[in-house]
Amino acid sequence: MSQVKAIIGLANPGAEYEATRHNAGAWLLEALLRRAGGELRAEKKFLGRYARIHLDGQELHLLEPTTFMNRSGGAVAAMAKFFKLAPDELLVAHDELDLDPGTARYKTGGGHGGHNGLRDIIQALGNDKGFHRLRIGIGHPGDARQVTNYVLGRPGKAERGAIDAAIDECLATLPQAVSGDWTKAMQRLHSFKP
Secondary structure, three states: OOOOOEEEEOOOOOHHHOOOHHHHHHHHHHHHHHHHOOOOEEEHHHOEEEEEEEEOOEEEEEEEEOOOHHHHHHHHHHHHHHOOOOHHHEEEEEEEOOOOOOOEEEEEOOOOOOOHHHHHHHHHOOOOOOOEEEEEEOOOOOOHHHHHHHHOOOOOHHHHHHHHHHHHHHHHHHHHHHHOOHHHHHHHHHOOOO
């Protein structure tokens, strides 16, 4: 398995979206930067906020697109092209309706599952679905018609606590994932119970 060279945290831009469920991918980047040191800075050529860190001695590019979620692909493709990164060297962290809060899963490849950020990234990478995903559970409102308001809503205190606990566990498994030891990373993360 290839090594991960970039982690992209999906989000909607602007203060009004910062604390919403759809920004769970950005929450992961923020938590990683708190541990590793570093700060996201505006980078026009990547249509987002960018940082470079070291995790267990490996250099990592971090990107939070500042386009809206359904336009995330342009930012990801711009960074991948600039650093000559293949899709399988990318890890995209995003909110996942099909997982409960407090749960997170790694996945490689596959479709977009209705997630507009993933859909746009797949198109921008030339329909290459081979990038890695870090699916951060936010739960489902129970009715498809409520999904938009739900993902753009703020989680309650207990729910946010569960999501943050899962993000902490993601950070504990990132060194294995980044080095390409997906089996070890998945075994630990997928058995985590908040």
